[in-house]
Structures are given as C-alpha cells and as structure tokens.
Amino acid sequence: MGTGKVYLVGAGPGDIGLITVKGLEAIKQAEVILYDRLANPKLLEFVPADCELIYCGKLPERHILRQENINDLLVKKAQEGKMVVRLKGGDPGVFGRVGEEAEALAKHQIPFEIVPGITSGIAAPLYAGIPVTHREHAESFAVITAHDKSEDGKPVLNWDSLARGIDTIAFYMGVRNLPFICENLIAYGKPSNTPVILIQWGTFGRQKTLQGTLADISDKVKEAKFSNPAIILVGPVISLREKMKWFENKPLYGRQIILARTSESPSDLAKELAAQGADVIEFPKWKRITLPVNPEILAKIDSYDQILFTSPESVDEFFNILYENQFDIRRIRAELFGVSNKSLKALRERGFIPLPADEMSVMGKRLVVCDTQWEKDENADVWLTSEKVLDSQFFPIFRRIFDDAVINTVVFPNSASVEPFMRGLRECGIHLMENVQIVSMGKKTMNAVMKQGLPVSEMPKQATKEALVELLASKPIGIM
Structure with a gap:
C-alpha cells in the first residue's frame, strides 16, 4: 500500500458558489475529509458516497479536535494510502494554521497540495x-x-x-x-x-x-x-x-429555508431560492444501496409495451444494468414514461422522447422501474433497481447546521417529500416544526402535510419555482 496525498483546501467564506474549481474537484475525489465548523457543511454534499467525514470544528475554549490531533490524523490517513482533504473555512493561509499542518506532512514525507480559498475579510x-x-x-x-x-x-x-x-x-x-x-x-x-x-x-x-x-x-x-x-x-x-x-x-434575503428532499442530487428549486438570497438546506440526505439484478425481468425487457421510470436515478440504473449485461437497447419497443420532470429530463438526455406518467394507457404490458418501494399495480411488473435510505452519517452534520441557523421557512416540493422529511427529523432527533412558515407546492402536497398533523400557511399560485419566489418575497418573514 502506497502513501496517499493530502489537499489542504480553502472552502471560502460560506456561499458554496465561492469555492474554487480546484477545491471542489478535490472534494469530489476525497476518501477522507476533515472539515471545520466554518466550512459550509453543504460542500459535503459533493463527496463520494463512501467518503469518511471527520469533524474538526472549534469554538472558543472548546475544541473538538486539537491542532496536534488534526495533524496526526492527516498523517495517519495519508499513510493508509487515502486521498485526504482538509477542508478549512475561508483561505487556509489566512489564520487557518495551514503552516502547521503542512509542516507535519512534510516531516513525514507525505505529498500535499495547498488550494487557496476566498478569505472572509x-x-x-x-x-x-x-x-x-x-x-x-x-x-x-x-x-x-x-x-x-x-x-x-x-x-x-x-x-x-x-x-x-x-x-x-x-x-x-x-x-x-x-x-x-x-x-x-x-x-x-x-x-x-x-x-x-x-x-x-x-x-x-x-x-x-x-x-x-x-x-x-x-x-x-x-x-x-x-x-x-x-x-x-x-x-x-x-x-x-x-x-x-x-x-x-435580494428578494429572499433573510429567509432560512429547509427544502424537503426526495432526491440525492441538489434540486433546481434549491438553486433558485439560493440565487434569490435565501439560505437553503436540503433535508434529509439520501444514499442508495444497489440491489441484485432481477434476471426474470431482464430476460423479457423487450416484451413490454410501456416502461415507467419513477426517478432520474432509476433511469440511470436501468440503462447501466442493460449495458453491463450487453443488452442492445434498440430491442426495446416500449414507450417510455416519467413520473417527474427530472425523470423525463433524464430520458431526454439519453435521446428518447418520453411522456408524462398520466398519459400512460391502461392497455398493454407495463413495467415500473423504481428505486424505492412502489405501490403494487396488478397490471404492471415492478423492477426495484436500488433501495434509497437515509444517510445516517449526515445526521450530526445536520444537527450542527440547524444549531447555527434560525430556520423560518419549510418548503415541501411534492407530496412524496413529506413523510420522509418527518421521518428524517425524528431519526436525527431534530425538533424545528414550531414557529416556522410551511409552504406546500400544490393541493396534493398540502393534503400530505395536513395528514402529518402540520399546519399549512399558504401555497403558491402555481407549483413553479417562480411562483414560490413570488410568494415568499411578498410575505414578511413570520407572516404568511
């Protein structure tokens, strides 16, 4: 086993858009990340699924890890052959103690790079x-x-x-x-x-x-x-x-929003809310466990008249399985459908012209490709390609995020986001649904929220990000 490498990375001052391209690339390739309190935890969304996360945050007179322990950990993880990122708020060379860490690595002949960041000053x-x-x-x-x-x-x-x-x-x-x-x-x-x-x-x-x-x-x-x-x-x-x-x-300056999440990837809605000045936390964090291939369904893929995809991830998994099993996709004769706009977009990016789920016919042989348990349909086969579960490694990260933030708004983008969100709060041990403004994107979502016993203040005129921004911008924080 060879020696690994350490990247001493400046995370920038807070806005994740201010991290450097080189810093973000290091995060995406990391096997171990040691991160500080002032490095925005949302940057950890970009880490590989199996990356080890170690909190080194410091408060005055209360250190989680002392500097000498951090130095020792950097050396130890690199000697195990790992690609290690030390993620520090702002610029590592401006009161970031990067000199001490670099000296420790040099002493043990461990290769390292220092990636500058934008300093908060x-x-x-x-x-x-x-x-x-x-x-x-x-x-x-x-x-x-x-x-x-x-x-x-x-x-x-x-x-x-x-x-x-x-x-x-x-x-x-x-x-x-x-x-x-x-x-x-x-x-x-x-x-x-x-x-x-x-x-x-x-x-x-x-x-x-x-x-x-x-x-x-x-x-x-x-x-x-x-x-x-x-x-x-x-x-x-x-x-x-x-x-x-x-x-x-900016119209949403001062809004500290939790956006209920059902997908692993960041949403366009979250990006738009942040672009309008809001702090946006997407919760909870999901990870997926790949399931064994269903050989019976794989053997008759070309016999279906309609195939319905429940998420963009299920689209990717479906075609990856076909590729790995050397199945020629030209043999598929089915019409393809997507449950969500994201699913439809994922199919279009692969060169197909899909249709929304509500345009499916009751006639013909049907397959549902999903990454979570799907309601049983007597007229369809169900192919579960993976299981989506809450990522417990992020529970302490979310607790720290919520300790620093003062959440004033919760947005549910669809009905499927409500129950997993509430379950995530319970499993995280987080209590924050009091004294917050709750917004539902549509009547079906509002019904799901009310079913959980939560009050609903209002919903936008349309279930679009533009209408949501307009609603939030028109209402003072605390009044809906």
Missing part, C-alpha cells in the same frame, strides 16, 4: 457592499487576528502602524476584544468617528451587519448581543455601503 465586506480598497477612500488594507495565544487573548499588535498607516482593517473573530481594539486604535491616532461595521455569517443568507464608529460600536454590539463568527471592518471606505450594497437587496 474580503468576501464578507463585498457581500455587504464594501470594497476593502478604493482609489478615493482606501489605498491600503490589512487583515488582523483579533485574538492571540496570550492568557487574556488580547492581540499584541503594532497599533501605531495600524492606526496611522492602514486605511482599511479587517479583524477576524474579534467580537469579544472589540472594546480593546477600539480603545487602542483611538489611542494611537485613529479618529473616534472612523466608521466600523461588523458582518456576521458573511456571504450566507443569514448574514447580519451592525454599523457604528470606533466611539460607539462596542456599546451597540453589547446591546444587540452580536456574536462571532464575524468580521470587524474599520475604515472610511465603509461609507460606500449605502450606494453599493446588493446582497441584502
């Missing part, structure tokens, strides 16, 4: 409408750690250079030391009316800001009970914010 201000440099306002920029290894955690800095020589300063994770920071900047010459802004959970839909000056921001933070994770930005360039803010103007 630049990204969070931009999502708040503030460039850290500007020809008229700021020609210099500094990133500063707002705590150090000393007993009281107060950083020892060259305050004179910061106060007099730097136009824009980004302090990382410094809410607790904010009074100390403001006092020193003023004492060393920074005007007390210098603008300051705190940006919490920057680039997430839950992003919040609090603005003031060096003179009053500490009192404002105390009154608002503002907390980390947050970037503290100091400098006159903050004055551009009212002209340039864009993220907070």
